Amino acid sequence: MAGRKRANGEGTVYQRADGRWEGAGYVLAADGTSKRVRVYGATRKEAADKLAERLADSRHGRPVPADATITLTRWLTTVVVHRLRPTTYATYDGYVRQFLIPALGHRPLAALTVAEVRTFLDNLGAVCQCCARGWDAARDPNHRRKDRRPRCCAVGVCCRHTVKPATVRYIRAVLSSALAHAVREEILHRNVASVVRLPTPRRGGNQPFTASEARKYLYAAAFHRHGALFELALRTGMRRGELLGLQWGDLDLDTGYLTVRRTLARVRGGPVFQPLKTEASARRILLPAACMTSLACYRRRQQLDRRTAGDTWKDLDLVFATTTGAPLDPAMVHRQHETICYLAEVRYIRFHDLRHSCATLLLEQGVELITIKELLGHAQLHVTADIYAHVRPRLHRGAIEALNHALEPDDDADPVDDEADGSGDSNDDTEPDH
Numbered sequence: 001m002a003g004r005k006r007a008n009g010e011g012t013v014y015q016r017a018d019g020r021w022e023g024a025g026y027v028l029a030a031d032g033t034s035k036r037v038r039v040y041g042a043t044r045k046e047a048a049d050k051l052a053e054r055l056a057d058s059r060h061g062r063p064v065p066a067d068a069t070i071t072l073t074r075w076l077t078t079v080v081v082h083r084l085r086p087t088t089y090a091t092y093d094g095y096v097r098q099f100l101i102p103a104l105g106h107r108p109l110a111a112l113t114v115a116e117v118r119t120f121l122d123n124l125g126a127v128c129q130c131c132a133r134g135w136d137a138a139r140d141p142n143h144r145r146k147d148r149r150p151r152c153c154a155v156g157v158c159c160r161h162t163v164k165p166a167t168v169r170y171i172r173a174v175l176s177s178a179l180a181h182a183v184r185e186e187i188l189h190r191n192v193a194s195v196v197r198l199p200t201p202r203r204g205g206n207q208p209f210t211a212s213e214a215r216k217y218l219y220a221a222a223f224h225r226h227g228a229l230f231e232l233a234l235r236t237g238m239r240r241g242e243l244l245g246l247q248w249g250d251l252d253l254d255t256g257y258l259t260v261r262r263t264l265a266r267v268r269g270g271p272v273f274q275p276l277k278t279e280a281s282a283r284r285i286l287l288p289a290a291c292m293t294s295l296a297c298y299r300r301r302q303q304l305d306r307r308t309a310g311d312t313w314k315d316l317d318l319v320f321a322t323t324t325g326a327p328l329d330p331a332m333v334h335r336q337h338e339t340i341c342y343l344a345e346v347r348y349i350r351f352h353d354l355r356h357s358c359a360t361l362l363l364e365q366g367v368e369l370i371t372i373k374e375l376l377g378h379a380q381l382h383v384t385a386d387i388y389a390h391v392r393p394r395l396h397r398g399a400i401e402a403l404n405h406a407l408e409p410d411d412d413a414d415p416v417d418d419e420a421d422g423s424g425d426s427n428d429d430t431e432p433d434h
Helices: 044-059 071-077 084-103 114-126 130-135 165-185 211-221 226-236 240-244 289-312 332-345 353-364 370-376 381-387 387-406
Strands: 010-015 021-028 034-041 257-259 264-269 270-274 285-286
Touching: 010 044, 010 270, 010 353, 021 044, 034 044, 034 130, 034 370, 071 084, 071 165, 084 114, 084 165, 084 264, 084 270, 114 165, 211 332, 226 240, 226 289, 226 332, 226 353, 289 381, 353 370, 353 381, 381 387
Parallel strands: none
Antiparallel strands: 010 021, 021 034, 257 285, 264 270
């Protein structure tokens, strides 16, 4: 039986000389005109289905992509660079060049499928990246890490350098952001990365100081040149960049308030001031009396440094600066923090864990979660609750013990006397004597 004649607008499907099937038809273009597109398949049905999908998109007002060869590099250099902070852009750039381009760079974004993206992300967390990409093959095989294991797979011992689950989610977010931009610009029809589901990684266990450790740390920090910085970090929970970007104009030592307005980050070109992480990060903090005292002493010492430096002084109005007024190196801050931990004879924790220590100690003192959220500058309350979920079991134990204590019988109280409290057999209707 001869096949029916295809109606106008349905396109045409035919077999090529090389054996493949080709479908062709006119669809809506991004500029409002009609454009002829071609699709291919191993069978007639496959080509017909692809063509029908293109024609259906056109009928629903979804134009054919104007440029299906958009690349991640172009997205980075033309879009992301103008929208993100320098440090965030550096992170995006690193993930794109280190992971996305080597694995997916040979594929046009318009041709990516959900299965390809899922396979790529699964391999990141399951396959040693040194083995897969040969990252360390050109390095000295005799070089060893701190844990004394060989640095690279080139020496025959796999280092199992897989990507952490949280990093995999970040890489997926970067790819999804690029595809979402292409969808908004009507370059792509859909974002295949957004539909890929990944397991929620377990949040890394914070290692906050106990109250005893915090007191030892503060005592040792008091003898350090930049002790006021470490004390402020522990007592207020400020981020490292917020501390290093603090200027004297942000402090009011008379009223005892500090205003967080900016952050200082180090990028390839050197230190740079940049906007705060979120709008909630712009906050006003009440300074503890101890911090006001240490900051006043620190300022007097800085004035001596300024007179000594003379013309070499860099007038950036920074609170925490070198002897010439230049910004402090974040790496130096971490090294000095490690030294203070050693001198205080307390276990080493990350500098960022001073922020966690502040929040944890406040929670254990019964401070409300909403107050801690505002102090730390979190955008959402659930962020604070999720990060410090490890503290809640201890708080629950204290709450249950307090309730048990409140419900325990009071041994000193007299037994209830029914007659004394009027609940006995006395006749309430008895008239009093006159």
